[in-house]
Amino acid sequence: MTENVLVKDKEIVVPGEPLAQGMSFLPGPGTYRDGDRILAQRLGMVSVEGKVVKLIALSGRYSPKIKDKVIGKVIDVLMTGWRLDIASPYSAVMTLKDATSEFIPRGADLTQYYGLGDSVVCQIVNVTSQKLIDVSMKGPGLRKLRGGRFIEVSPLKVPRIIGKDGSMVGMIKNATKCEIIVGQNGIIWFDGAPEMEVIAVNAVKKICDEAHLGGLTQRIADFLKESTGVDVAQGGAQ
Amino acid sequence: MTYHERFDKRAFDEMRPMSAKVGIVPRADGSAMFQIGKTIAYATVYGPRDLHPKFMQNPMTGILRVNYNMMPFSGHGERVRPGGGRRSKEISMVIQNALLPVLNLKDYPNAVVDVFIELPQTDAGTRCAAITAAAMALADAGLEMKDLVAAVAAGRVEDKIVMDLNYLEDSHEDGCDIPVAVMPSSGKITLLQMDGEISPAMLKEAISKARDACKKIYEVQKQALKARFLQL
Numbered sequence: 001m002t003e004n005v006l007v008k009d010k011e012i013v014v015p016g017e018p019l020a021q022g023m024s025f026l027p028g029p030g031t032y033r034d035g036d037r038i039l040a041q042r043l044g045m046v047s048v049e050g051k052v053v054k055l056i057a058l059s060g061r062y063s064p065k066i067k068d069k070v071i072g073k074v075i076d077v078l079m080t081g082w083r084l085d086i087a088s089p090y091s092a093v094m095t096l097k098d099a100t101s102e103f104i105p106r107g108a109d110l111t112q113y114y115g116l117g118d119s120v121v122c123q124i125v126n127v128t129s130q131k132l133i134d135v136s137m138k139g140p141g142l143r144k145l146r147g148g149r150f151i152e153v154s155p156l157k158v159p160r161i162i163g164k165d166g167s168m169v170g171m172i173k174n175a176t177k178c179e180i181i182v183g184q185n186g187i188i189w190f191d192g193a194p195e196m197e198v199i200a201v202n203a204v205k206k207i208c209d210e211a212h213l214g215g216l217t218q219r220i221a222d223f224l225k226e227s228t229g230v231d232v233a234q235g236g237a238q
Numbered sequence: 239m240t241y242h243e244r245f246d247k248r249a250f251d252e253m254r255p256m257s258a259k260v261g262i263v264p265r266a267d268g269s270a271m272f273q274i275g276k277t278i279a280y281a282t283v284y285g286p287r288d289l290h291p292k293f294m295q296n297p298m299t300g301i302l303r304v305n306y307n308m309m310p311f312s313g314h315g316e317r318v319r320p321g322g323g324r325r326s327k328e329i330s331m332v333i334q335n336a337l338l339p340v341l342n343l344k345d346y347p348n349a350v351v352d353v354f355i356e357l358p359q360t361d362a363g364t365r366c367a368a369i370t371a372a373a374m375a376l377a378d379a380g381l382e383m384k385d386l387v388a389a390v391a392a393g394r395v396e397d398k399i400v401m402d403l404n405y406l407e408d409s410h411e412d413g414c415d416i417p418v419a420v421m422p423s424s425g426k427i428t429l430l431q432m433d434g435e436i437s438p439a440m441l442k443e444a445i446s447k448a449r450d451a452c453k454k455i456y457e458v459q460k461q462a463l464k465a466r467f468l469q470l
Binding site for chain 2 (some may be wrong): 058
């Protein structure tokens, strides 16, 4: 019996497409075994690591993971907390205990703290099998967002926007002097001078459009230099 | 009397020209277009998302909800009444059953995946075009699927087995129409309907030819899905 990988590395495959033949290969995330073959379980890009064949997703909604920092919007005020829309298939709940370290008396009007439509940066603390999601605002950098502007991008592009140790987003921050918060759920918040906000938004959109092409950092640096005049490539970004 | 030549001069197992495009509705989670001859289907996928009414929620798994709709101006001079009817409701249900076997929604309890299919122009074979487009849209939405689904209308006109009937053949007085949906990698059938009469031997032949035809449709689907990410 021949054992081999049937597709090229980084090839884009469709669900049901055979990826590898033979029992010595292992099905990784996004793949499944059918007899002695490994097949694709979703639309994605193939990545072969030793004997493990896995797929990198190219599309799909945000799936919540513990410890992710996300941007949520209050969609309901409950008896004991708030319900947040976090751009995932399920909404999240923030309880009083997790919302603030302040003392909130029994029966207080919760809209004093967070009202409908308010946006917050929060962290996912628990996800159950039934996809009940708990978020918390206790932690560094977790706060209510006032003003600024929001955009929504594919959550799969978020690592590229942030870059290695935040290098990419740091570059945009330095060039535009905007405050930028990138949620793992693909919601991004910008606050700064209005014309700089627009440049920052365009830079992020450019990253999303060109995420799969090489030399992205240089192109974004050029774009920022051209539109703001700040040369971030010259050690501007830490 | 025999059916010597098809009305549109195709070979008996030849399908109408096909084209497909994925990602046509940027606001949707997944979308696709499939055209076969003069039949065009657009499919969009929204979700997984919150399901209401709440009594429809299933805590074991997510559910699939399909809506099939022929546009009022889509047909042959006769205006289709807008909105759902007995026919579209039934076809929505059979499409849902044809797509469900490939989908895994176990990770989305209490949620729903909505599929909306619109047909702006029709010339028979609409449910097959709809299934083909919807399968691409579901894959584009990044859902877990063990396979795609491709569908074609097989059939009989007088003494001949034909593939991908157009409206003239579909409405022929001595004939039969057999929509078949196939999972192309495994060859399993997810939809098999029949309208008309056919002998058992011819039915077998029609199904085996439909399987081959679905492989050709699968190639079109595959190309369209890959093209979406190559052009990016």
